[in-house]
Amino acid sequence: MGPEMSLAQNIAKVRADIDGAAAAAGRDPACVTLLAATKTQSSDTIRAAIAAGITACGENRVQELTAHLDDDAYEGAQLHFIGHLQTNKVKYVVGRVDLIHSVSSEKLLRAIAVQADKLELVQNILLEINLAGEESKSGFPPEEALSAARLAAELKGVRLKGLMCIPPAAVRPGDNLPYFQKLRQLAVDITREMLDNRIDMDVLSMGMSGDYQDAVAAGSTCIRLGSALFGPRPPMSLRKD
Numbered sequence: 001m002g003p004e005m006s007l008a009q010n011i012a013k014v015r016a017d018i019d020g021a022a023a024a025a026g027r028d029p030a031c032v033t034l035l036a037a038t039k040t041q042s043s044d045t046i047r048a049a050i051a052a053g054i055t056a057c058g059e060n061r062v063q064e065l066t067a068h069l070d071d072d073a074y075e076g077a078q079l080h081f082i083g084h085l086q087t088n089k090v091k092y093v094v095g096r097v098d099l100i101h102s103v104s105s106e107k108l109l110r111a112i113a114v115q116a117d118k119l120e121l122v123q124n125i126l127l128e129i130n131l132a133g134e135e136s137k138s139g140f141p142p143e144e145a146l147s148a149a150r151l152a153a154e155l156k157g158v159r160l161k162g163l164m165c166i167p168p169a170a171v172r173p174g175d176n177l178p179y180f181q182k183l184r185q186l187a188v189d190i191t192r193e194m195l196d197n198r199i200d201m202d203v204l205s206m207g208m209s210g211d212y213q214d215a216v217a218a219g220s221t222c223i224r225l226g227s228a229l230f231g232p233r234p235p236m237s238l239r240k241d
């Protein structure tokens with residue numbers, strides 16, 4: 001069985017799971033984007049995923065993003081940035097991707113806005129929220145989310161589309177449901193507080209291979225899947241880049 005074959009089967013399985021979780025929650029499955037987290041994948045694998053029906057790809061690293069863009073690998077799909085972004089690298093990302101999920105500090109938010117102004121465009125962004133207060137992860141603490149959203153609304157180079165989270169790795173089904181529910185509530189609260197700002201936050205980027213069904217149940221509009229689509233990733237130590 002070739003890789004394209006198993007990719008198509010994996011996509012079909014995930015879609016069936018999304019349909020089931022959405023139906024159980026009374027949601028329309030069409031509101032959930034299946035974003036392929038393509039880190040460590042080759043340009044050919046990315047092309048195969050798009051040919052198999054993937055409509056959005058998410059990259060973690062500027063280096064891989066640039067290499068795949070040079071290859072025209074994302075042709076036919078949306079491109080998102082989902083990884084940790086350093087302020088000195090925003091110039092390689094702003095204006096090249098449809099959505100930056102991982103805006104994790106005010107410094108980064110301002111740097112993105114400055115670069116967008118320079119290019120005379122508006123960059124769509126999400127605020128990454130560190131719900132569990134994990135030191136190993138980036139993101140705004142939940143209690144700083146509203147002030148970050150207010151800042152985003154003031155900066156004309158960015159358009160705030162919603163929130164994103166990466167909760168701790170789930171051990172059992174259901175483990176991360178409370179985090180997903182919390183992110184959804186945070187988005188509701190921010191929208192209510194900012195009614196005057198004409199923000200249209202309609203994206204909740206949450207759910208990965210181990211917990212996407214819970215994320216869909218809790219209202220996710222974008223699940224980011226790597227291993228569920230492509231199989232296990234090679235360990236970092238074996239990576240070429």
Ligand SMILES: *Cc1c(COP(=O)(O)O)cnc(C)c1O
Pocket residue numbers: 037039060082083166208209210224225226227228
């Ligand atoms: C790698 C990655 C994913 C996908 O992880 P899997 O567990 O392989 O599905 C999703 N989001 C982000 C930010 C990632 O870095």
